[in-house]
Amino acid sequence: MWQLYQFPLCPFSRKVRLLLSEKGVPYELWRENPWEGRDEFLNRNPAGRTPVLQDPARGITLVDSRAICEYFEETVDRSPMINGTAANRAEIRRLVALFDENFFGDVTAPMLHERMKKRLIYRQSPDSRVLREAMKLAHEHLYYIDHLIDHRPWLAGPTMSLADLAAAAQISVADYLGGLDWTGHDQARDWYAVFKSRPSFRPLLSERMEVIQPPSHYADVNA
Amino acid sequence: MWQLYQFPLCPFSRKVRLLLSEKGVPYELWRENPWEGRDEFLNRNPAGRTPVLQDPARGITLVDSRAICEYFEETVDRSPMINGTAANRAEIRRLVALFDENFFGDVTAPMLHERMKKRLIYRQSPDSRVLREAMKLAHEHLYYIDHLIDHRPWLAGPTMSLADLAAAAQISVADYLGGLDWTGHDQARDWYAVFKSRPSFRPLLSERMEVIQPPSHYADVNA
Secondary structure, three states, X not given: XXXXXXXXXXXXXXXXXXXXXXXXXXXXXXXXXXXXXXXXXXXXXXXXXXXEEEEOOOOEEEEOHHHHHXXXXXXXXXXXXXXXXXXXXXXXXXXXXXHHHHHHHHHHHXXXXXXXHHHHHHOOOOOHHHXXXXXXXXXXXXXXXXXXXXXXXXXXXXXXXXXXXXXXHHHHHHHHOOOOOOOOOHXXXXXXXXXXXXXXXXXXXXXXXXXXXXXXXXXOOOO | OEEEEEOOOOHHHHHHHHHHHHHOOOEEEEEOOHHHOOHHHXXXXXXXXXOEEEEOOOOEEEEOHHHHHHHHHHHOOOOOOOOOOHHHHHHHHHHHHHHHHHHHHHHHHHHHHHHHHHHHHHOOOOOHHHHHHHHHHHHXXXXXXXXXXXXXXXXXXXXXXXXXXXXXXXXXXXXXXOOOOOOOOHHHHXXXXXXXXXXXXXXXXXXXXXXXXXXXXXXXXXX
């Protein structure tokens, strides 16, 4: 059985979990706080980041969320998530990078720092200016999702793809941490509501990260 | 003809240029300073980053260096760079992520900020503490390359791969900006020396970024 080293609010682990569930690949959750820098974890992944996916029986260790997703896309035929022509696949990967890098850097990373790390590790109060800036940038990203959904059924085209999983993973963490104001983003909200009711998404929405509580709408599939 | 929007010290554009050259795909260089945030460029790529690769005749725009590399890996058979079993390919992509994200974040990005942006844009002096920290972290990355090359001919295995191109691209920018001390890194230096003499690498080594001059060893294939 695959063992996924992760913590509940890691957006990249969430992306991998969504992909594994959609493809029907069973896995166990192993908790890892990468900020603790455990030697055993750093030996598995010198980059010091989650997720890491390991199958001890077969001696395989997979590192980096995009490398993990490409691995299962290549080895499991069910529910293709990087599909279509080379140009379609490039569009999917462009959007994965946009959410993994820009949305994460603009929104998820500062929210995680202010609302999770400062609470659990540094015992500090969040900086309201940083939170406001992250929420402002979140609006820009939601507007871009509105724009995409105006033109396409799913973010990268006619079918659900890894772009949708990457976006939903980042958004779910930002939403958990109270970083999203959905007012005026009807298209993005409708797209995300479809996601929240998928079987692959339900386990994520029911998990909690220690003392940090999400807003009431977070796990409500009708909100 | 493909048009590559880039600036001379963009490590991600360098990775794409190395891949295109190794695969024999002709392209033109178009200069883009992403920090200027030109509307025309942001329309091409809302992420606001280089490289962007466009073929106006065919109406194709490719964005994000990893998406671009995967596109040419899928469409051009010559010189495969993400090759082997699914596990081999996962190892190549793990290392690409390590250099694109960790090496870039630890070394290339702070060096670019202190030595390029502060000089060309902000007209400030570099912060020597930031430079020292980046150079310290560069040593850790070079030790990891030493370790890999102790066990393998190329970074990800028996043949040259996108992992080598990603690493060489980051290293070449850090080296240009004086961020690397090669003392004690014989394996990494020997691996990089092989790269410097490849036809795909020569054009990069001969380019200069405005007033910023590299150290004398930078373009010397015997240094």
